[in-house]
Amino acid sequence: MNILSDKYTTVKPEDVTIWFKAAPVTAFPKDGGACVKYKDLQIAVFNFKRLNTWYACQNLSPEKQEMVLSRGMIGDHKGIPMVACPLHKKIFSLENGENLNGDLEAIATYPVKIENDFVYVGFSE
DSSP, X not given: OOOGGGGOOOOOGGGOOEXXXXXXXXXXXXXXXXXXXXXXXXXXXXXXXXGTEXXXXXXXXXXXXXXXXXXXXXXEETTEEEEEOTTTOOEEETTTOOBTTSOXXXXXXXXXXXXXXXXXXXXXX
């Protein structure tokens, strides 16, 4: 069985070999997310303005296998920055992808950097 989520793998900052120039910072809502495409992957990128931090994760909801996480609400769960899936309200850590209110598999997360007002997402391929 070919599950879409098998294509998504967490990338740690030290493993980045490619910084993908995703979009200008102005393309992302403050305290919200937007989806970018990298090859055949959809990546949710979040401008967590309240924390002055950027996060990226797979856009794929692991439960419903739908591309919706970029439209999820971001917030705080016991001090952990998180995104809530708009379909089923499962919440995932934006730091390590862990499912914080259930037993779903973790989602993939990716490093983000900002240079010259552009958002870059790190990949290791």
